[in-house]
Amino acid sequence: xxxxxxxxxxxxxxxxxxxxxxxxxxxxxxxxxxxxxxxxxxxxxxxxxxxxxxxxxxxxxxxxxxxxxxxxxxxxxxxxxxxxxxxxxxxxxxxxxxx
Amino acid sequence: xxxxxxxxxxxxxxxxxxxxxxxxxxxxxxxxxxxxxxxxxxxxxxxxxxxxxxxxxxxxxxxxxxxxxxxxxxxxxxxxxxxxxxxxxxxxxxxxxxxxxxxxxxxxxxxxxxxxxxxxxxxxxxxxxxxxxxxxxxxxxxxxxxxxxxxxxxxxxxxxxxxxxxxxxxxxxxxxxxxxxxxxxxxxxxxxxxxxxxxxxxxxxxxxxxxxxxxxxxxxxxxxxxxxxxxxxxxxxxxxxxxxxxxxxxxxxxxxxxxxxxxxxxxxxx
Numbered sequence: 001x002x003x004x005x006x007x008x009x010x011x012x013x014x015x016x017x018x019x020x021x022x023x024x025x026x027x028x029x030x031x032x033x034x035x036x037x038x039x040x041x042x043x044x045x046x047x048x049x050x051x052x053x054x055x056x057x058x059x060x061x062x063x064x065x066x067x068x069x070x071x072x073x074x075x076x077x078x079x080x081x082x083x084x085x086x087x088x089x090x091x092x093x094x095x096x097x098x099x
Numbered sequence: 100x101x102x103x104x105x106x107x108x109x110x111x112x113x114x115x116x117x118x119x120x121x122x123x124x125x126x127x128x129x130x131x132x133x134x135x136x137x138x139x140x141x142x143x144x145x146x147x148x149x150x151x152x153x154x155x156x157x158x159x160x161x162x163x164x165x166x167x168x169x170x171x172x173x174x175x176x177x178x179x180x181x182x183x184x185x186x187x188x189x190x191x192x193x194x195x196x197x198x199x200x201x202x203x204x205x206x207x208x209x210x211x212x213x214x215x216x217x218x219x220x221x222x223x224x225x226x227x228x229x230x231x232x233x234x235x236x237x238x239x240x241x242x243x244x245x246x247x248x249x250x251x252x253x254x255x256x257x258x259x260x261x262x263x264x265x266x267x268x269x270x271x272x273x274x275x276x277x278x279x280x281x282x283x284x285x286x287x288x289x290x291x292x293x294x295x296x297x298x299x300x301x302x303x304x305x306x307x308x309x310x311x312x313x314x315x316x317x318x319x320x321x322x323x324x325x326x327x328x329x330x331x332x333x334x335x336x337x338x339x340x341x342x343x344x345x346x347x348x349x350x351x352x353x354x355x356x357x358x359x360x361x362x363x364x365x366x367x368x369x
Contacts, residue, residue, distance in 0.1 A: 001107035003221050004213060006151070009114045011209035013140070016121040019202025023195060028176060029130050032137050035168065036121060039144055042160075046153045053222025055235045058153050059244055062236070065156075065163050066251050070258035072168050076175045077265035084268075089179045092190045 006047040014040035025090045027079050031072075038068045106150050117143045130176050138169045152224040155233045298324040301338060303345055311336045 013036060020033030042061040049057025083089050102110070116139070123136035141164040149157035227235050240248060284294055298321050301313040310329050312320040320338035322330070329335050 001102045001110060003102060004218060005110060005114070006147070007213045008210055009110075009117065011213055012118055012206055013121050015202050015206030015209060016118070016125055018205055019198060020125050022198035022201060023125065026130050028172065028179065029124070029133050032124060032133055032172060035164075036124060036137060036140065039141060039164070042156075043144060043147065046148055046151050046156060049153070050151050050224050051218060051221040053224055053227055055224065055227050055232070055239055056243070058156055058232075058236055059239045061153075061156055062159065062240070063244075063247065063251060065159060066255065069163055069168060070254050072171055073258045073262040074265070076171055077262045080175060080178060080266055083179050 003047060003051055007044055010040045010043040010047065013037075013043070025092055027082070027089045027091050028076075030091060031075055031079070034075075035068065035072070038064055109146070109150055113143045113146060131173070134169060134172050134176060137172075138165050141165045141169065152228055153232065155236050300324045300326070301341070303341055308336075310334055311341050312338050314338060 017033045017036030017040060020036065021030050024030050024033065042064055045057045045061040045064070047057075049055055049061075079089060082094060086093055120136040120139040120143075124133045124140075127133040127136060141160060145157045145160040145165070148154075148160055224232075229235075230238075284292065288294065298313050298315075300309045301311040301320075301324065303311065309326055311325070312322055312335065313324040315321050322335075325335045
């Protein structure tokens with residue numbers, strides 16, 4: 001098995017995450033799609049680190065994880081705020097700026 | 100570089116499962132099922148990291164992603180309502196097919212790039228990991244990326260503060276005190292509200308359940324002793340049925356104990 005198979009898996013997971021963001025309406029599920037995309041890029045980082053024999057890729061994956069954790073806190077807080085105000089977690093219901 | 104046979108077996112077992120679970124995120128109707136699917140993908144990713152000589156990241160993946168991030172997601176799901184299913188009405192016409200097309204197109208483009216690209220011969224991390232993986236990581240992290248790490252620390256503090264500030268509820272009305280509550284209850288007496296708590300639901304020998312009403316002093320069932328939710332759902336039981344069943348049960352037990360036989364014999368003798 002070639003190591004590049006990992007990259008293929010990462011690409012498929014990334015595409016599925018992106019499709020989730022495009023298709024689902026529930027804001028929490030959309031957010032999980034974003035997390036899946038971040039995880040897929042991490043897999044690619046780790047694979048490239050192994051390919052080049054350099055742990056810098058793993059360090060970058062580590063940074064992605066930290067930033068993702070911070071992003072989840074803020075994103076979920078925003079989702080809760082919107083849910084409190086509008087009683088809905090659907091991304092379609094946040095249309096106050098629509099004419 | 101080709102991976103070892105064991106690693107290939109691991110990959111070919113885990114990769115299809117991961118893709119299936121990721122598709123579960125895309126197609127699961129309930130958000131909780133999607134969350135479980137994502138958790139599965141993340142644990143499998145941790146296993147793949149360990150297989151790819153990134154033991155530290157594997158552990159961090161389990162701790163940060165499955166342990167913290169997904170638990171946070173589950174908590175928020177429970178706050179928002181666990182049953183919240185997706186609405187299926189399309190606000191933009193044809194969005195579903197366009198989105199699916201874009202997703203498949205992205206997958207095709209990415210896979211095409213990966214299959215066409217010429218990668219250098221893979222080195223492997225045996226040399227870089229000679230001082231063990233966490234130490235190798237720490238040497239890069241604390242030497243080349245030390246400024247980035249400080250910035251990330253500031254980012255984490257900011258995010259924690261943001262989480263506190265954003266979910267903080269401002270008090271819109273004056274705080275309700277015990278005295279105000281008591282006054283309101285007394286004021287509401289003429290409209291039919293009671294001062295005392297509602298009566299507890301019925302507890303009988305045969306069933307000890309919330310769904311049977313208690314009996315009042317006059318022997319009539321008190322409908323409002325059953326929780327409101329059960330009444331709205333139509334899941335409450337009638338007290339008479341339970342009492343009738345109970346009386347036959349008591350009669351049977353008495354007969355089995357030989358206490359009722361004399362009475363029946365007396366009746367026959369008469």
